[in-house]
Every structure is written in structure tokens, then in C-alpha cells.
Amino acid sequence: MSKIKFYFISIRLMLAVMVAAAVLNSSGAQEESLPLTLSRNRFRSGEETLRAFAPVSEATRSSIVKFNVDGDTVALGAIVATNGLVLTKASELKAGKLTCWLASEKEVDAELLCTDDEEDVALVRVDAQNLKPIRWATGEVSLGQWVITPGIAETPHAVGIVSALPRKIRPTRAFIGVQLDFGTTVPRIESLVPGLGAERAGLKPGDVIVALNGTGVTNRAQVFDELAEFRAGQTVKVRVQRSEEQFEAAVRLMPPGSGQLGQESARERRLSRLGGQVSTRAGGFEQAIEHDTVLPPWLCGGPLVNLDGQAIGLNIARASRVSTYALSARLVNRILENLIRASSQKPQPTQTPGPVGY
Amino acid sequence: MISREAALAFGRTRAIADCRSITFILWLIATVIAAGASPLADRPVSPLSADQTEGQGQPAAPKPQPAPAHPEELAAAFAKTVPTSIADLRSMEERVKALARQLSPSVVAVEVGFGSGSGVVISADGLVLTAGHVCGRPNRDVQFTFSGGRTARGRTLGVDLDSDTGLMRITDPGPWPHAAMGDLSQTHIGDWVLALGHPGGFDLRRSLVIRLGRILRLGADALQTDCTISPGDSGGPLFDMYGRVIGIHSSISSSVAENFHVAITQYYDDWDRLVNAAKGSTMAYSPRVYIGAVGVDDVAGCRLSAIDTDSPALKAGLKVGDLVLKVDGREIRVSASFKRWLAEAEPGETLNLEVKRGEKLLAVNVKLEPLKPK
Numbered sequence: 206m207s208k209i210k211f212y213f214i215s216i217r218l219m220l221a222v223m224v225a226a227a228v229l230n231s232s233g234a235q236e237e238s239l240p241l242t243l244s245r246n247r248f249r250s251g252e253e254t255l256r257a258f259a260p261v262s263e264a265t266r267s268s269i270v271k272f273n274v275d276g277d278t279v280a281l282g283a284i285v286a287t288n289g290l291v292l293t294k295a296s297e298l299k300a301g302k303l304t305c306w307l308a309s310e311k312e313v314d315a316e317l318l319c320t321d322d323e324e325d326v327a328l329v330r331v332d333a334q335n336l337k338p339i340r341w342a343t344g345e346v347s348l349g350q351w352v353i354t355p356g357i358a359e360t361p362h363a364v365g366i367v368s369a370l371p372r373k374i375r376p377t378r379a380f381i382g383v384q385l386d387f388g389t390t391v392p393r394i395e396s397l398v399p400g401l402g403a404e405r406a407g408l409k410p411g412d413v414i415v416a417l418n419g420t421g422v423t424n425r426a427q428v429f430d431e432l433a434e435f436r437a438g439q440t441v442k443v444r445v446q447r448s449e450e451q452f453e454a455a456v457r458l459m460p461p462g463s464g465q466l467g468q469e470s471a472r473e474r475r476l477s478r479l480g481g482q483v484s485t486r487a488g489g490f491e492q493a494i495e496h497d498t499v500l501p502p503w504l505c506g507g508p509l510v511n512l513d514g515q516a517i518g519l520n521i522a523r524a525s526r527v528s529t530y531a532l533s534a535r536l537v538n539r540i541l542e543n544l545i546r547a548s549s550q551k552p553q554p555t556q557t558p559g560p561v562g563y
Numbered sequence: 564m565i566s567r568e569a570a571l572a573f574g575r576t577r578a579i580a581d582c583r584s585i586t587f588i589l590w591l592i593a594t595v596i597a598a599g600a601s602p603l604a605d606r607p608v609s610p611l612s613a614d615q616t617e618g619q620g621q622p623a624a625p626k627p628q629p630a631p632a633h634p635e636e637l638a639a640a641f642a643k644t645v646p647t648s649i650a651d652l653r654s655m656e657e658r659v660k661a662l663a664r665q666l667s668p669s670v671v672a673v674e675v676g677f678g679s680g681s682g683v684v685i686s687a688d689g690l691v692l693t694a695g696h697v698c699g700r701p702n703r704d705v706q707f708t709f710s711g712g713r714t715a716r717g718r719t720l721g722v723d724l725d726s727d728t729g730l731m732r733i734t735d736p737g738p739w740p741h742a743a744m745g746d747l748s749q750t751h752i753g754d755w756v757l758a759l760g761h762p763g764g765f766d767l768r769r770s771l772v773i774r775l776g777r778i779l780r781l782g783a784d785a786l787q788t789d790c791t792i793s794p795g796d797s798g799g800p801l802f803d804m805y806g807r808v809i810g811i812h813s814s815i816s817s818s819v820a821e822n823f824h825v826a827i828t829q830y831y832d833d834w835d836r837l838v839n840a841a842k843g844s845t846m847a848y849s850p851r852v853y854i855g856a857v858g859v860d861d862v863a864g865c866r867l868s869a870i871d872t873d874s875p876a877l878k879a880g881l882k883v884g885d886l887v888l889k890v891d892g893r894e895i896r897v898s899a900s901f902k903r904w905l906a907e908a909e910p911g912e913t914l915n916l917e918v919k920r921g922e923k924l925l926a927v928n929v930k931l932e933p934l935k936p937k
Contacts, residue, residue, distance in 0.1 A: 242752065242779055242780045242787075243752050243753050243777055243778065243779045243780070245820075247644060247645050247753060247777070248776075248777060248779070248789050248820060249775060249776050249777055249789050250789075251645075253644075253645045254645045254646065256645075256647075257645065257646040257647050257648060257649070257651060257652055258652070260649050261649070347660055348660065348663040348664070348667075348773060349656070349659040349660040349662070349663035349757075349773060349775075350656055350659075350660060351652055351655075351656050365774075365775070366659060366773065366774070366775045368772045368773050368774055369769045369770065369771075369772050369773070372768045372769055373768065481819060495769065495772065497772075497773075497774040497775065497790075497791060499791065499819050512649060512652055512653060512656065525762070525763075525793060526791050526792075526793045526815075526819060527762045527772060527774065527791045527792065527793040527796075528762075528772070
């Protein structure tokens, strides 16, 4: 193993290093060779490792579909009724011709019935009958348990463990575009980021934020806390005190990296996304299990199952290098009831547009 | 802060990492920009008196002994090249779930300045292993947050930025939940490992995050795993299936299989320097002294490759080819450590070098001169 480290102290040192390295090589000094590495097939989600999970796939694959839009895979889905009702991740169903593959290697047409925009879940009817609905787990989720993401094939796409217990997932950080005065605990606006919501809504430096959507705030931490509940594209009513008067402005939140703001957060984001794409809609869920399965965004939407082949959740987002979220089974069942009710009340299927700005 | 970090990230190369183009260290600098900033930076950290040093009130900690591994107690599945049955997977799951419960209390989120990272408590009186780049330098105030949200105060002890080892101490009275340090004598490529830490900084609703993976490469100074780690994890522990700390999260590269951890052996090697922070260390190698000798790394350690004429080194009798073993009693394993001690020395100070020339061990006293302007 090479032990040479480079510190750019001086040209002279570098020369010395080069000379020394040349001397070492010419004198035939044998450096320790590179350590052996583990074969890729034996990585945690390597092919050979995944074979051990084949019985789980065998028990679940006929309850899973793979959605295509114009021929490209966009998501997996969980079959929830024998007559072809399927749940999936709504924001991945791009416009185009929606079809799906079944485990029986048949491709059938699919039709979007309705969506829950809050949780990003869509109810889809696929053109097939006598399907096998996924079995939902009823027990508690435990930290460290195996979680498997089966597809329609004989071995799963990937596996991981539960990394953090189910919790509310805040939306991806969005900004109203103000810099608060850090010389005081009062949430006083010090400056505005040009082009972002706050400036457009007419807020000015010196304004003190007194309420957000009707919730009173008296310090910076409360402002951050309140704003953390909103997603980019949503509008928050900001009540401010300007000298003697108080008024309310509707301010639209923007995703990080908008305008001149967010260079540091963009860096953070880049770092946490190192190693793969994340879902466009990756936050703002009522209750989700965090797991460490490395799953590309187009393989979300399907069930997340335990070693018994029962679904403990529905994969809803690839969120970062370290995390994938799955809506917990109980929440998914509640969403399903609401979606079935909504689709029966609304004979004309409509697709509500997803959040803007993601 | 960012530029310093960038400099570090690009200035450091790790022996195990020769396949990497760019490595990112995992220290998360909490950003305080516009609304939506992390509230981490809003939490005040009570300053401790500046003159606290190791040894006042608390005895210097002796070098810990690695806890033994008991391979015979592990499920057979862990010894296989890959698990082959659901039964294997169940036995692994039982172990991982038990370890998650057992180990979580010892893992902390750490806040130093505006940054946040992770650490692991390894003694009841509050010694905390972390990454060197999380400490930055000795005697900084630290706020520790345990997984349940309990906080404690403390400070950074010694730092070695070459190996990326760092030590901290909780100064609030213990006892503290702690984990055992391991060694690498029973560690193999392919071993299953658990990474714990606080990616993105401490989050009470989430608490710590646990990830499972395998050892992909095993070097003397670093380990590579497919436990995905991310900024904020820096300094957090990598555990083996015996529940022993065998690595500390340090850096990542672009692939999800490129997660690098400082090998636990580095902490034993660096121990004396880590617990004794009195002398301090600096982020930058900017010596104020002139010795007139250049050390380079070779397989044996730090070897002198050039000696200036009329230099303190020459006057002291040092020769090209001498292997520097110790400076003032402190072990030198790489040339960077030699440079570090020079960077921290004062002009006029006499350094005691222990060098190896051929088979002979020599003690050489070198009187340092002020750095000559170039």
C-alpha cells in the first residue's frame, strides 16, 4: 500500500519525494501490495448476497408491479386488491403512456385513478384480474431488522436494515429568502435574498416576523421550526411588524439553491447525495421508516418487506446517500382507504399537479 | 470555514484511497443562512474556562486495552462468504437488532464551533473517540448529545490530522454509557459491520442512524465499507459484530461503496499524543523553525532524504537515510508527523530525535534555528 502523502509545503520537498520514490523503485524496494478487496457480488446488496433473500422475493413478487412510462421504468407498485388496484409513488408517474409489468411477465395497461399529494401516493388500476394483494405486517418495526425491496424478479432489487424508527419526515428544506439578524433573538430581517419569495412579497430589512400562518413566533428558532414544515412551492402567510404597523404577506417558499442563497446548503446537498440520484419529492411525509437500502428513485413505490414477506411499508423516496424512506404500513392502509373513497366519488380521474419547484 | 475544509479535503490522501480521485470528509458545518437554517447553531454552548487541561482534576487516561473478540459466540452465518438461507439471515438480524439496542447509548452527536459530527464514548469517565477533523484542534468547547437527547459539555483533547484521529472528553461528571474498543487482529475482509452516527447533525425526532455493511478493504490505517455514511457521521463509530469499535468514520467518495473509516489501531498508536493535548497542534503546517532535513515516507517510516549544508540537522550529525523513530519521545510513523512536530516547535528549542541508521539506534539532539527567509 502506498504510504506516500503529499503536502504541498515546498517545491523542494516535492522534488525530494519524487527523488526518494524513484530511488525506492530503482532499488527494488517492495512496497506492501494493495489489500485484497471483497468481490462486488458479496457486497451487502451484491448478487450473491441477494440470493439468500430469494424466498422473500418468491413470496412477494406476484404482489408487485413495475411501472413504465413510454417504455421507461419509473416506479414499482404494491398490489392491494385482486382486481388490479395498485399503490405507488405519485410524483414518479410522469406524463405519457402508463403500462406495467407483472411478475407473470405480462405487460398490461395502467390507469391513474387518484393521488394523495400530501404523502405522494397514487392509486392506479392495472388491467389484470385475480391478482395477489401484498400482505401488510401488523407488528412493530425494530431498529436493525432486515428490509427487502423485492421487484418482479426472483431475487430482490436491494436489501438494507431499518436505520431509524418511524417518524414524521419534514419536507426538504425550502426558503423564504431572508437573512435574520443574528445579533438579537428577535426574528428581525437583516437582509433579503434577491429574487426569492420574501423580497417579491414586499418584505423589507428591519421587519420583525411575528407570526407564520397564524402561529405566533418570538425568536429565530421558532421561525426555523415553523418554516421547516413547508415544502418548496407552498405559500406561507408571514405576519410582520414594521415600525407601528403589522401586516401579512403571502410568501412562496423556494427550493435550496434558488437565487443567490444556499451555496453552502447546495454543497451539503451535493455531499449527502454523493453516490446516486435522490427522488425529486423526498420529504414531507407523515410517518416513514428510514432504511439504508441503496435504491434508485425509479425503484421506489413498491413494498418494503421483512423476512416473513410481509410489507412493513411502501418505499416512498430515495432521500440521500444514507437514507431511503418507506411510509409505514398503517399509514399506507389509511391512505388506501381515502384514495378508494376519493376514486369512487370522482368518476373522472384527475391528476393534481405535484409541488412546483422540486 | 468552507475553504479550510476544502483545503483539507483535497490536501489529504489516505493510503487506502489511491483508487479515489476526490475524497470528501464528512464534517458537517451547520449552515446559518436565511430561514430554514439548522437550529443547531442556535443552541448556546457554555464556554468552559480556557485554562483547563488534561491532568487538572482528572488523571491522564491510560492507553485502553482492546476488548477480546469471541468468534465462537457469533452465529455461523457471519463466518460464511455470504449468507445462504433465511435462517442465516434471521440469526444475523437477531444480532444486529441486539447490537443496535446495546450500542446506541454510547454514540454521541458532537458540536464544535458551528460544525457537527459524531463520536463514541469509550470510558465511564467520558473519553470520546472522534475524527481528527471534527476536533480541529485541542481545547475547544464541545457539546455532546446522547441518542435520547441528553446533553453534556466537554472539550477536545489531542488531534492527529494525518491519521484523522481525535479524542474528546466529557467534563461533566459521569459515569457515561460507553462502548468497548476493539482491535483488528480478528478482523477480516467481508466481516459484517455496523455504522452508527448522526448524518446531517443531531435530530431529536430521528436520533441516531444505524447502517449495516461489510468490510470491502482492510488497510493498516483505514477500512473501507459499504455502510453508507454522510456528512455529520464524521467521528462516529464502526462496530464489528462483537460490538467493539473497530473504526471511526472519516471520509467518503462518490460511490456508495466508498466509505472510509480510520482503523482503530491508529488510536492505540496515537494514544499518548491524543490524551495529552497540552502541547496542542495546528491545522496548518507552518513551521517557524529551521532544521534543514527533509523526511519522506518509505515502507519503514519517516526517512531523511535530504540534509542541507550548514543546517542544524547536519551539525547534530543526522545523515541522509536515517529513519526517524521518535521526536521528544513521541513515535513518528509517517513524515507528516515529523513535520507536525517541527511546525509546533519553537526556534532555539532542542529536539531529541531517536533515529535508526542501519541497525544502530542513535539519540540525536538538534538545536532548532529560526526559519530562514527564502
